[in-house]
Amino acid sequence: MITFTNKTQYDAAAREQEAVTAAQSVEDGTCAGSAFLGWRDVPTTFLASDEYARMKDVAAEIRSEADAFVVIGIGGSYLGARAVIEALTPAYGRGVPQIYYAGTDISATQLAALRDALAAHKNIYLNVISKSGTTLEPALAFRVLRAYLEERYGAQGARTRIIATTDAASGALHDVARTNEYRMFTVPDDVGGRYSVLTPVGLLPIAVAGVDTDALLAGAAQQRQACRAPFAQNACLQYAATRTQVYRAGYAVDVFASYEPQFAILAEWWKQLFGESEGKEHKGLFPASIQCTTDLHSLGQYMQDGARIVCETVLAVDAEDDALHVPHSDSTADGLSAYEGLSLGAINRIAQDATIRAHRDGGVPVMQLTMPQRDVQSIGAALYFFEYACAVSALLLDVNPFDQPGVEVYKKNMYALLSDAVAKNAG
């Protein structure tokens, strides 16, 4: 389970009643956006479904047949999967199939480079993921990569290698998948993109990467129970309440910090979850991240000495990483001889504790979350913990945690400009 240590000067108990009421509205389905509460029980409901069994069979097929697997999706349609895969699989040589990501931007250079890289692979599978089925970035990437697969394997060969994860009943991707008879998985109607990592959206790529999805869901299900505990034993509600206190005290930015580079994409997932859920009606902490200790040599200066607008969410791991120790050297010139035999994990922990103390003493409210170890159950627990905390935290701001009206504004402008460009081309 995830534990919470409040290293701020703000008392979570001051918001206890509000947090408990917000959590109750999530539980009884009366909160804002209540049509999108499917994520709440998905760790148990999806585990028990036929679709989950079918998904594991397809993942096993891809693992045995493919040497490359391309995940096409943007925002909530890929970040969760990538966060889990990168948190749990070795940083170098992540294994077979090699996983690529596309549809996360509109860079021609990037997509052309991916197509070139795919030429070196023999058997390529694609998983195109879009709940709406109309998002431009993944739609463009899919158009290009589908054509590539059809060219290489023929229409029938491409058909067996393309899996679509989308709405059960409608949308452009749904229609393309039905027409071409692609295998399909469903994004549940009542689960929004950024809350969908524990549905086929995240779980198919995660299973293809060889991560044990049963254990991931078990960790999330255990955390679900912990999120319903009374406030005094409820790390999730205490975190949400403390964040709100800090925000109301005038802080503007919440920086997610971790001391494990394999959590870099988890930080991106956290930023998307909180940014799209809370940043509405001119409210909310701006979610940012630092990767430690790397960024202590860049943004660390601002954290310590810059404008006092920053608070911090630290995600720590309790178990010491003892993969490496400082080796013996006959030469003492590098000044490290005193540390011989110490594990790098212990040194990293000391750097973490020293930084937390420095930040706290320098006026940065620090909220520390700790997972027991970097294993699959703990990552499942962390995903659920953040989803629940984010929902409660957004409700404490009095905004709907599950919509994203602001994202539509750029899309509207872009489609208008695209129509102009098409008209100019035709003329």
Ligand code: PA5
């Ligand atoms: O959280 C969200 O709802 C968004 O970030 C979406 O996941 C993102 O915009 C992609 O949308 P779609 O899956 O419809 O392509």
